[in-house]
Amino acid sequence: xxxxxxxxxxxxxxxxxxxxxxxxxxxxxxxxxxxxxxxxxxxxxxxxxxxxxxxxxxxxxxxxxxxxxxxxxxxxxxxxxxxx
Numbered sequence: 001x002x003x004x005x006x007x008x009x010x011x012x013x014x015x016x017x018x019x020x021x022x023x024x025x026x027x028x029x030x031x032x033x034x035x036x037x038x039x040x041x042x043x044x045x046x047x048x049x050x051x052x053x054x055x056x057x058x059x060x061x062x063x064x065x066x067x068x069x070x071x072x073x074x075x076x077x078x079x080x081x082x083x084x
Contacts, residue, residue: 002035017046017048018045019043019044020054021042021043022042023039023040023041025038025039026040033059035059038064039055040054041054042054042073049072050068050069052067053066
């Protein structure tokens with residue numbers, strides 16, 4: 001969800017059976033606007049039993065693309081480190 005607190009508006013992305021986790025904003029180099037860039041968000045497609053990476057336009061929240069992973073990645077996995 002993208003919330004504009006100054007205008008009091010909100011946009012959201014929603015898709016059945018798709019659970020999105022912790023999006024990350026990536027600003028365009030030399031950006032001059034707050035939302036000039038993309039939003040990357042890992043997601044789990046429970047129907048397909050696989051994860052994917054979603055890419056959205058940061059200004060409009062329009063989906064620009066998705067990259068599928070051939071398996072499911074557990075939620076919260078990004079911050080865990082395990083010794084060998």
